[in-house]
Amino acid sequence: xxxxxxxxxxxxxxxxxxxxxxxxxxxxxxxxxxxxxxxxxxxxxxxxxxxxxxxxxxxxxxxxxxxxxxxxxxxxxxxxxxxxxxxxxxxxxxxxxxxxxxxxxxxxxxxxxxxxxxxxxxxxxxxxxxxxxxxxxxxxxxxxxxxxxxxxxxxxxxxxxxxxxxxxxxxxxxxxxxxxxxxxxxxxxxxxxxxxxxxxxxxxxxxxxxxxxxxxxxxxxxxxxxxxxxxxxxxxxxxxxxxxxxxxxxxxxxxxxxxxxxxxxxxxxxxxxxxxxxxxxxxxxxxxxxxxxxxxxxxxxxxxxxxxxxxxxxxxxxxxxxxxxxxxxxxxxxxxxxxxxxxxxxxxxxxxxxxxxxxxxxxxxxxxxxxxxxxxxxxxxxxxxxxxxxxxxxxxxxxxxxxxxxxxxxxxxxxxxxxxxxxxxxxxxxxxxxxxxxxxxxxxxxxxxxxxxxxxxxxxxxxxxxx
Amino acid sequence: xxxxxxxxxxxxxxxxxxxxxxxxxxxxxxxxxxxxxxxxxxxxxxxxxxxxxxxxxxxxxxxxxxxxxxxxxxxxxxxxxxxxxxxxxxxxxxxxxxxxxxxxxxxxxxxxxxxxxxxxxxxxxxxxxxxxxxxxxxxxxxxxxxxxxxxxxxxxxxxxxxxxxxxxxxxxxxxxxxxxxxxxxxxxxxxxxxxxxxxxxxxxxxx
Numbered sequence: 001x002x003x004x005x006x007x008x009x010x011x012x013x014x015x016x017x018x019x020x021x022x023x024x025x026x027x028x029x030x031x032x033x034x035x036x037x038x039x040x041x042x043x044x045x046x047x048x049x050x051x052x053x054x055x056x057x058x059x060x061x062x063x064x065x066x067x068x069x070x071x072x073x074x075x076x077x078x079x080x081x082x083x084x085x086x087x088x089x090x091x092x093x094x095x096x097x098x099x100x101x102x103x104x105x106x107x108x109x110x111x112x113x114x115x116x117x118x119x120x121x122x123x124x125x126x127x128x129x130x131x132x133x134x135x136x137x138x139x140x141x142x143x144x145x146x147x148x149x150x151x152x153x154x155x156x157x158x159x160x161x162x163x164x165x166x167x168x169x170x171x172x173x174x175x176x177x178x179x180x181x182x183x184x185x186x187x188x189x190x191x192x193x194x195x196x197x198x199x200x201x202x203x204x205x206x207x208x209x210x211x212x213x214x215x216x217x218x219x220x221x222x223x224x225x226x227x228x229x230x231x232x233x234x235x236x237x238x239x240x241x242x243x244x245x246x247x248x249x250x251x252x253x254x255x256x257x258x259x260x261x262x263x264x265x266x267x268x269x270x271x272x273x274x275x276x277x278x279x280x281x282x283x284x285x286x287x288x289x290x291x292x293x294x295x296x297x298x299x300x301x302x303x304x305x306x307x308x309x310x311x312x313x314x315x316x317x318x319x320x321x322x323x324x325x326x327x328x329x330x331x332x333x334x335x336x337x338x339x340x341x342x343x344x345x346x347x348x349x350x351x352x353x354x355x356x357x358x359x360x361x362x363x364x365x366x367x368x369x370x371x372x373x374x375x376x377x378x379x380x381x382x383x384x385x386x387x388x389x390x391x392x393x394x395x396x397x398x399x400x401x402x403x404x405x406x407x408x409x410x411x412x413x414x415x416x417x418x419x420x421x422x423x424x425x426x427x428x429x430x431x432x433x434x435x436x437x438x439x440x441x442x443x444x445x446x447x448x449x450x451x452x453x454x455x456x457x458x459x460x461x462x463x464x465x466x467x
Numbered sequence: 468x469x470x471x472x473x474x475x476x477x478x479x480x481x482x483x484x485x486x487x488x489x490x491x492x493x494x495x496x497x498x499x500x501x502x503x504x505x506x507x508x509x510x511x512x513x514x515x516x517x518x519x520x521x522x523x524x525x526x527x528x529x530x531x532x533x534x535x536x537x538x539x540x541x542x543x544x545x546x547x548x549x550x551x552x553x554x555x556x557x558x559x560x561x562x563x564x565x566x567x568x569x570x571x572x573x574x575x576x577x578x579x580x581x582x583x584x585x586x587x588x589x590x591x592x593x594x595x596x597x598x599x600x601x602x603x604x605x606x607x608x609x610x611x612x613x614x615x616x617x618x619x620x621x622x623x624x625x626x627x628x629x630x631x632x633x634x635x636x637x638x639x640x641x642x643x644x645x646x647x648x649x650x651x652x653x654x655x656x657x658x659x660x661x662x663x664x665x666x667x668x669x670x671x672x673x674x
Contacts, residue, residue: 022627027653039500079498130545146547146573160639251662432489439512
């Protein structure tokens, strides 16, 4: 049992009761909702005659289904329009703040909450989306939930949860040139496996994370779930406070000073006890790309697709399935694999710093012939900032399409989809079979800079050669 | 709410590790405001790719109620649409080597027990089901085992979740709401609740 970690402290401060089952009833400080996993939850409330207990502690936006080209209402897709209207109606009926398209605040839910200062250290955060783990970057305990649990949070502002164990993942040292936060988390998942985190919260610690910006930390925590961990977090520090100061919903004036003091007190103690500790050396982390159908099937960009006998025995059957699905041969180098589509965006890598890094590669180059490349900013604010910096012009001059904010081809619920057996280089988080909208479509996960490198070369390329 | 002490019915084996929620219910089917139609769409992309060999398409598994899977079943997205689709197809319980955490939590909240068993036991059960698709098996949550034919294998589930089924409290919503006073007390003690009220009133006075 862990002791003295931020996870323990925040858990204890939010414990309302112990339920008859032995689970903890945990108060949820911030609840985020979107159009996909909430309509049925509101319907359940209506069926049971329940009200929203704390409407001011839930924030709504629309992200999964929004088209990224023509956003005129009604949407061309009737089903998407129906979901949009349901969210508009449900939030209006219950007094929940809704950031719709054109509000200036709309975007991917895990992008907008941090950028507005809604996400703060020491909070418990829930959202009907597995990438809620993103918010752990601020030292919050943030978990993805399903629709019945969205109902529970709306009705009671609490969840029934079992306490997780805590694994400290320490990475120390300076990352080599061309190695980004995305590579770090892909490397961790590759090493610890996609089930390694089940039952755990991941605490990311060490000098590598301490030196990261908040946006890089969000990329790390975002993909905790891909490693099986429902939540991941980083202890709040000066970088966190600096990021938050002055944001719309950050504490102000005397509250600010108290907040910094409280946030600091929640940091894991120097003598905190963990259920497990794993240590990595930043210098050994390469630019990483996935070759298979789980986020754990990653390799260095200059490596070959692994041979079955090089893998642990319990990884071989999924590897065989991946060779067939991806049509990649074991022993073949991954670099040089031709790509059809390049996607830069998502809650993992759709923030301004991601677009800046990708634009550095795109600048004065051009998307390879036959490749479709597009950039989807994570939010309206990210888009506005990028345009103020001229990044849109750099991308467009290089042949990338510049789109409106949304989840887009990360999960392809909107019109942005792969077609047939197309293969994509994607800055998103999942390479599952069919994930990007075609039942036989294929996905290679990598950093946004590597996606840009793939776009301009038409193949998986080592970004270090283009820097 | 109903107690769930045992489930008997025919079983259906689905072999494979890391079967994610995108495969269970592809994202295009999440374009809906109710869960009603999801049963027909379960494994919509996996099924045609197996040329009619997918277990969910086999006539002899129709009407099965206990799904037997392997490692890390339900990984990926938090979409409750995945267990809803499985449930609407007719499944009332799952047995597997391991389950992804959010999927497991969704199943519990829906009243669908997910129990785990040793990999060798799961594989033995899957093989037996392939040979005896029409014979009912029994998942006993009190004794924590599954009986099939003359055999039995032990199964596991964390004590809290198991208690919720045995006592009929798997739908936590009512219990949570019943704590309205302690909930308000915790909210009042959390400093950020006060800070956000100050911010909200400052924002509204600007308008």
